[in-house]
Amino acid sequence: xxxxxxxxxxxxxxxxxxxxxxxxxxxxxxxxxxxxxxxxxxxxxxxxxxxxxxxxxxxxxxxxxxxxxxxxxxxxxxxxxxxxxxxxxxxxxxxxxxxxxxxxxxxxxxxxxxxxxxxxxxxxxxxxxxxxxxxxxxxxxxxxxxxxxxxxxxxxxxxxxxxxxxxxxxxxxxxxxxxxxxxxxxxxxxxxxxxxxxxxxxxxxxxxxxxxxxxxxxxxxxxxxxxxxxxxxxxxxxxxxxxxxxxxxxxxxxxxxxxxxxxxxxxxxxxxxxxxxxxxxxxxxxxxxxxxxxxxxxxxxxxxxxxxxxxxxxxxxxxxxxxxxxxxxxxxxxxx
Ligand code: KG4
Numbered sequence: 001x002x003x004x005x006x007x008x009x010x011x012x013x014x015x016x017x018x019x020x021x022x023x024x025x026x027x028x029x030x031x032x033x034x035x036x037x038x039x040x041x042x043x044x045x046x047x048x049x050x051x052x053x054x055x056x057x058x059x060x061x062x063x064x065x066x067x068x069x070x071x072x073x074x075x076x077x078x079x080x081x082x083x084x085x086x087x088x089x090x091x092x093x094x095x096x097x098x099x100x101x102x103x104x105x106x107x108x109x110x111x112x113x114x115x116x117x118x119x120x121x122x123x124x125x126x127x128x129x130x131x132x133x134x135x136x137x138x139x140x141x142x143x144x145x146x147x148x149x150x151x152x153x154x155x156x157x158x159x160x161x162x163x164x165x166x167x168x169x170x171x172x173x174x175x176x177x178x179x180x181x182x183x184x185x186x187x188x189x190x191x192x193x194x195x196x197x198x199x200x201x202x203x204x205x206x207x208x209x210x211x212x213x214x215x216x217x218x219x220x221x222x223x224x225x226x227x228x229x230x231x232x233x234x235x236x237x238x239x240x241x242x243x244x245x246x247x248x249x250x251x252x253x254x255x256x257x258x259x260x261x262x263x264x265x266x267x268x269x270x271x272x273x274x275x276x277x278x279x280x281x282x283x284x285x286x287x288x289x290x291x292x293x294x295x296x297x298x299x300x301x302x303x304x305x306x307x308x309x310x311x312x313x314x315x316x317x318x319x320x321x322x323x324x325x326x327x328x329x330x331x332x333x334x335x336x
């Protein structure tokens with residue numbers, strides 16, 4: 001069955017047509033990066049306005065690229081939570097309009113569930129159950145994916161997300177938005193042992209993460225150096241910072257995999273594109289005998305295809321929304 005899927009939770013207006021949750025017939029992503037770059041980050045009001053301008057074109061192109069009309073679509077899936085509320089509402093309202101006009105069922109999809117589902121497109125044979133480390137711009141969590149629509153949170157960040165910390169570190173080093181990608185690039189030849197950043201632990205919560213102290217620590221390092229007129233090597237700072245984030249993510253994942261007796265690990269979210277994190281998880285997987293699944297790099301960031309993949313499983317599970325569907329800025333992965 002074919003699903004038309006829509007994503008507008010942050011700064012990408014995206015739509016796709018996906019067949020049976022695994023086969024991407026078309027995927028159109030209109031990124032707003034250039035528009036937000038001059039501000040050093042996403043400006044929510046601008047994001048909403050650009051979604052409004054672009055969404056009709058993006059959805060129509062997804063249908064025409066798939067050589068398909070709305071009448072051949074069986075359901076309309078849309079990201080409704082979590083994300084920037086004004087941005088989400090553009091996709092949600094567009095999907096509601098399409099559903100009303102066409103009579104096709106409306107399927108609400110949790111954004112983090114769809115990041116995980118990007119792996120179902122990359123790895124056709126991947127099926128739950130597995131452990132998943134979700135590392136995105138706004139969220140960081142370790143969860144057990146018991147079934148396609150059944151999740152148990154093992155640990156999550158108490159403050160900033162890993163992506164947010166990467167972006168802030170990049171910005172402090174004067175790198176352009178989107179920070180995480182550029183930090184990854186410039187850090188390739190840096191000395192990861194040059195600077196010692198804290199490895200935060202959360203009392204009595206062995207699988208919870210904390211990145212705000214780490215973020216403050218890189219800001220202090222850069223500001224102190226600038227006040228003293230000292231030159232810092234951005235590649236060394238970046239590499240050391242990425243190592244600290246990766247250590248934290250890897251240590252907690254290793255512990256959780258052992259504690260829960262899991263042997264399959266899946267990575268998801270924008271930060272799963274990070275080269276150091278991917279290499280580290282590959283190393284841990286070899287060492288511990290896990291099966292590791294990484295999303296294709298083209299599917300790590302926000303896209304409509306992953307919404308169509310998760311939307312299919314939500315549809316099979318009976319998840320439906322009516323015209324009262326609203327967007328939500330925050331929502332646990334267990335709620336949909
Ligand atoms: O999952 P995502 O597209 O957005 C949310 O759904 O939140 O993730 C975006 C985040 C940004 O913080 C971005 O800097 C980070 O993913 N990111 C990276 C890399 N590529 C994207 N962080 C580190 N290394 C990368 N290569």
